[in-house]
Amino acid sequence: LLHGCIQGQHNQPVVKYAEVLFSNNCSPFIYATKNKVSSEREILQNLLAQPKLDGILVEGTKTALPNPNLDLYRRLQKRGIPLVFFNGNYRDLDDALFVLDDNYGGGYQLVDYLHNKGHTRIAGIFKSDDIQGHQRYFGYISALRDIGLPIDDNHVLWYTTENKDALLSGVVQWQEQLEATLSGCTAVVCYNDEIASLLIQSLLRMGYKIPKDMAVVSFDNSRYSYIAPVQITSLSHGKYNVGRIASEILVRLLAGEPCQSQFVPWELVEKESS
Amino acid sequence: LLHGCIQGQHNQPVVKYAEVLFSNNCSPFIYATKNKVSSEREILQNLLAQPKLDGILVEGTKTALPNPNLDLYRRLQKRGIPLVFFNGNYRDLDDALFVLDDNYGGGYQLVDYLHNKGHTRIAGIFKSDDIQGHQRYFGYISALRDIGLPIDDNHVLWYTTENKDALLSGVVQWQEQLEATLSGCTAVVCYNDEIASLLIQSLLRMGYKIPKDMAVVSFDNSRYSYIAPVQITSLSHGKYNVGRIASEILVRLLAGEPCQSQFVPWELVEKESS
Numbered sequence: 001l002l003h004g005c006i007q008g009q010h011n012q013p014v015v016k017y018a019e020v021l022f023s024n025n026c027s028p029f030i031y032a033t034k035n036k037v038s039s040e041r042e043i044l045q046n047l048l049a050q051p052k053l054d055g056i057l058v059e060g061t062k063t064a065l066p067n068p069n070l071d072l073y074r075r076l077q078k079r080g081i082p083l084v085f086f087n088g089n090y091r092d093l094d095d096a097l098f099v100l101d102d103n104y105g106g107g108y109q110l111v112d113y114l115h116n117k118g119h120t121r122i123a124g125i126f127k128s129d130d131i132q133g134h135q136r137y138f139g140y141i142s143a144l145r146d147i148g149l150p151i152d153d154n155h156v157l158w159y160t161t162e163n164k165d166a167l168l169s170g171v172v173q174w175q176e177q178l179e180a181t182l183s184g185c186t187a188v189v190c191y192n193d194e195i196a197s198l199l200i201q202s203l204l205r206m207g208y209k210i211p212k213d214m215a216v217v218s219f220d221n222s223r224y225s226y227i228a229p230v231q232i233t234s235l236s237h238g239k240y241n242v243g244r245i246a247s248e249i250l251v252r253l254l255a256g257e258p259c260q261s262q263f264v265p266w267e268l269v270e271k272e273s274s
Numbered sequence: 275l276l277h278g279c280i281q282g283q284h285n286q287p288v289v290k291y292a293e294v295l296f297s298n299n300c301s302p303f304i305y306a307t308k309n310k311v312s313s314e315r316e317i318l319q320n321l322l323a324q325p326k327l328d329g330i331l332v333e334g335t336k337t338a339l340p341n342p343n344l345d346l347y348r349r350l351q352k353r354g355i356p357l358v359f360f361n362g363n364y365r366d367l368d369d370a371l372f373v374l375d376d377n378y379g380g381g382y383q384l385v386d387y388l389h390n391k392g393h394t395r396i397a398g399i400f401k402s403d404d405i406q407g408h409q410r411y412f413g414y415i416s417a418l419r420d421i422g423l424p425i426d427d428n429h430v431l432w433y434t435t436e437n438k439d440a441l442l443s444g445v446v447q448w449q450e451q452l453e454a455t456l457s458g459c460t461a462v463v464c465y466n467d468e469i470a471s472l473l474i475q476s477l478l479r480m481g482y483k484i485p486k487d488m489a490v491v492s493f494d495n496s497r498y499s500y501i502a503p504v505q506i507t508s509l510s511h512g513k514y515n516v517g518r519i520a521s522e523i524l525v526r527l528l529a530g531e532p533c534q535s536q537f538v539p540w541e542l543v544e545k546e547s548s
Contacts, residue, residue: 036427037415062427064338066412068419128402128432138340141311145342153310153336153436158402160432163451177437 033061035130035161037068044072055082055250057243062161063088063131082253086246088131097253099246102263103132103219106235107139110189110217113233113268115147119187119215123155125199127164127191136219140189157181159195167198178202187215187274193224196232200273204229215274225271233274235266307335309404309435311342318346329356329524331517336435337362337405356527360520362405371527373520376537377406377493380509381413384463384491387507387542389421393461393489397429399473400465401438407465410493414463431455433469441472452476461489461548467498470506474547478503489548499545507548509540 033040040061047053056076061067067090076083077096089098107124114122124140127133137156144151157177159167167174178199182188190196196218200210208214210230218225221236242264249259307314314335321327330350335341341364350357351370363372388396398414401407411430418425431451433441441448452473456462464470470492474484482488484504492499495510516538523533 038425038427041419041425066408068412068415068425128434134340138342141342145315151312151315151342153312156436158434158436160402162428162430162432166451177440 033059035061037061041069041072044069044076048072048075053081055084055254057246057250058083058085060085060088060090060131062129063090064129064134066092082250084246084250084253086242091131097249097259098261099242099249100261100263101132101219101237101242102265103135104139104142105263106219106266107136107141107189108143109139109266109268110219110235111140111143111147111149114187114189114215114217114274115143115149117187117215117274120149121155121185121187122149123157123182123185123188125157125159125181125188125190125195127160128158129160133158133191136189136191155181155183155185164195167195175202175206179206182214185214187211187217190216190218193218193220193222193228193232193234196234196273197224197228200228200230200232211272211274217274219266221269225269228273230273231271233271234269236269237264238267240264307333309335311335315343315346318343318350322346322349327355329358329528331520331524332357332359334359334362334364334405336403337364338403338408340366356524358520358524358527360516365405371523371533372535373516373523374535374537375406375493375511375516376539377409378413378416379537380493380540381410381415381463382417383413383540383542384493384509385414385417385421385423388461388463388489388491388548389417389423391461391489391548394423395429395459395461396423397431397456397459397462398464399431399433399455399462399469401434401469402432403434407432410463410465429455429459433465438469441469449476449480453480456488459488461485461491464490464492467492467494467496467502467506467508470508470547471498471502474502474504474506485546485548491548493540495543499543502547504547505545507545508543510543511538512541514538 031043033043047056061069070090070093073083073090073093073096083096085096085098087100089096089100111122122140122144124137126137141151188199190199196216200216203210203214203216210216216230217233219235221234225232225234245262245264252259305317307317321330335343344364344367347357347364347367347370357370359370359372361374363370363374385396396414396418398411400411415425462473464473470490474490477484477488477490484490490504491507493509495508499506499508519536519538526533
């Protein structure tokens with residue numbers, strides 16, 4: 001019996017984990033942190049009170065910020081309960097296994113792709129509280145530097161878990177910040193398809209033609225990239241799904257096999273927006 | 275002759291560095307990064323082209339984010355040019371000396387102080403791109419956890435170097451986010467006096483009485499804390515000015531003396547806002 005706990009922000013990966021775990025005779029319990037450290041703390045306290053718990057798959061919460069719940073993760077580790085992090089992990093819990101997308105490489109690859117298409121002024125929109133946001137930004141800005149393209153902090157816009165909804169609802173206040181960020185640019189790298197599709201809607205309202213006036217690229221190659229008014233060029237997780245790999249690692253750990261952390265490569269899926 | 279370079283965001287510390295350096299027969303050159311990695315890169319390239327450069331005092335740029343300019347800092351280090359970081363340093367350049375305020379301890383101390391005053395619902399407003407913001411947040415949320423006060427991610431508001439001006443100008447869009455953040459709280463810890471004084475102006479406009487309806491505390495004990503409509507309870511750098519200490523360390527390094535990094539304690543200065 002596996003009392004694996006799965007904390008997920010996104011539905012699609014959760015299905016993958018559950019598939020792998022069920023097919024290994026495990027009975028996963030799924031808890032949603034909603035990327036809130038308050039929810040994460042409650043869930044971990046709940047798990048620590050459970051007498052039978054075999055392993056935990058964790059999508060870290062606000063992984064770009066110092067985390068106040070590492071005390072509880074360390075207590076789980078002391079009990080010998082294996083932890084496998086996916087999507088985002090904690091820098092200060094560096095002895096735990098992880099499976100992460102190559103977010104630095106992805107940001108780098110997108111800028112390189114845009115540069116090959118002739119773009120030289122490239123903006124970025126990233127999430128500031130998840131480590132994926134920091135790493136995608138780092139790849140983006142490192143590629144600008146290495147290619148010799150202009151770097152300008154004013155062309156980077158940051159948002160958080162808590163103000164994403166305001167951004168997504170397209171409220172007027174963000175419009176101004178968006179316009180300032182994109183001013184003078186011909187292309188933009190977005191944190192994910194969800195934000196990219198919102199951006200495309202805003203740009204179309206503002207009279208932009210895509211990709212002619214502004215090329216838009218992003219990460220995930222999710223359904224957002226297909227249902228957007230202009231289909232979005234996006235990096236795909238391809239057949240390497242971090243959730244599936246993390247689940248397989250957890251199953252192997254429980255069988256006593258040696259395992260190691262992994263960075264998973266992206267595959268570019270070119271569509272209409274670039 | 276010292277070709278020390280001083281990169282500063284704040285005027286008052288710069289004066290302190292200059293005092294120390296001039297009094298040691300140094301001729302400091304002062305460069306302003308404006309907390310932009312683009313400006314930082316230009317300045318560092320400029321410095322690398324200078325044949326005579328004895329040492330550099332650096333206030334790190336956007337230190338909570340991965341930095342694309344570490345290649346240039348490493349080139350300076352390879353030339354044997356001493357670097358001393360103050361206010362904020364780079365995690366990935368961990369062999370460089372630093373002088374930092376005890377930002378974690380400060381955040382912790384402010385929550386403890388507010389709790390002793392009877393507050394139990396305490397919000398926070400922090401800067402997301404500087405390591406000081408992360409560490410002040412970490413002290414704040416760790417104190418809430420240790421004291422047993424409720425933690426709620428919705429009571430934390432993050433801003434950046436680039437959107438600070440929108441926040442400071444008190445534009446309507448932020449009003450809503452502020453109200454949502456402070457909803458149900460009786461006290462708030464602010465990243466610094468500049469933001470705290472803006473917040474107080476907004477709260478007064480909204481009809482709040484301070485500290486009766488909302489206690490406000492912050493960091494720096496700067497002139498903002500004295501000229502605000504309600505004088506602000508704030509943590510003071512006291513006689514331990516990180517800029518002065520960093521300058522002294524640089525002078526001692528150049529004289530061949532052994533030196534080590536330091537965290538500098540705060541002193542609470544209670545005024546009218548709490």
